[in-house]
Amino acid sequence: MARYQFSEDAIKDINEICDYLAKNNPRSASNLFDAIRQKCKLFGNFPNMGKSYAQIRPNLQGFLVRDYMIFYYPYDEGIVSVRIVSGYRNLDTLFSEDSNI
Numbered sequence: 001m002a003r004y005q006f007s008e009d010a011i012k013d014i015n016e017i018c019d020y021l022a023k024n025n026p027r028s029a030s031n032l033f034d035a036i037r038q039k040c041k042l043f044g045n046f047p048n049m050g051k052s053y054a055q056i057r058p059n060l061q062g063f064l065v066r067d068y069m070i071f072y073y074p075y076d077e078g079i080v081s082v083r084i085v086s087g088y089r090n091l092d093t094l095f096s097e098d099s100n101i
Helices: 008-024 026-045 091-097
Strands: 003-006 061-065 068-075 078-086
Touching: 003 008, 003 026, 008 026, 008 078, 026 061, 026 068, 026 078
Parallel strands: 003 078
Antiparallel strands: 061 068, 068 078
């Protein structure tokens, strides 16, 4: 059985995103959260299915859910999501600021 986990940073990201969306549309926030969980479950079953972002960090992979990028590391039994960010963010800046990923 595949697994997916969220790092502390990913949990913080999704909480901030959903809190922001919920101010205007709570259902949209809930739907996004569910879509992210469903896609993480899928990628947990097929951890190497994501796009490689090795140019940013070795072994880093990612996929889109709506306008958000989910960055993760694959491992034998699934994935660990490390960041969830707007697809419009400057990734070089994001990852140069965040040395924990």
